[in-house]
Amino acid sequence: MYQKILITTDGSAISQHTACAGVKFAHQMGAEVLALFVAPEYQYPVYVEIIPPSYPSEEEYVAQMRRMGEEYMGSIMRAADKCGLKHSCMTAFSDSAALKIVDIAEEQHCDLIFMGSHGRSGWGQLLLGSVTNKVLSQTAKPVLVHRLIKEPGT
Known part of the structure; x- marks a missing residue:
């Protein structure tokens, strides 16, 4: 059914659990896995005439985000490798994670976007916004939203 599944992560515990569920799902489908981390773009310090020496250069920032x-x-x-799935990973840079996720899914010809939801509702969702909701509203591709019943470690 699905040939290539995009699995997103932001490094949080919830995201890591979601990613593991995504790999299990890909294994059931026999699909290739593309893991994606979207980092914010480099920001120059504002209202500063001289960049402080402790502030990372753009190259240092990009290298650090790629390592992260x-x-x-x-x-x-590792999970995809253990399951014998074809897999790759990618770090992208954008101040709009949702749009970057949609763009990467298109560019890489992914059949499905697998991502988590932090489960916020009401004002929390309205005030904070939701990358998952934005992806859902911006793509015509199927999106499988994985929601944890309880927080990791509880």
Whole structure:
């Protein structure tokens, strides 16, 4: 049914549990896995004439985000490898994670986007916004939303 599944992660415990569920789902489908971490774009300090020496350069920031992305996606890659699935990972940069997820799914010809929901509702969802809701509203591709019944570690 699905040939290539995009699994997103932000590095949080909830996201890691969702990613593991995504790999299990891909295994059931016999699908390839593409893991994605979207990092915010580099921001220059505002209202500062001279960049402080402790502030990372753009190259340092990009390298650090790529390392973090590899760390976050490592468990996905190990799980996919253990299941014998074809897999790859990608770190992308955007201040709009939802739009970047949709763009990557299109560019990489993914059949399904597998992502989690933190389960916020009411004002929490309205005030904070939801990457998952934004993805759902921006793509015509199927999106499988995985929701945890309880927080990891409880």
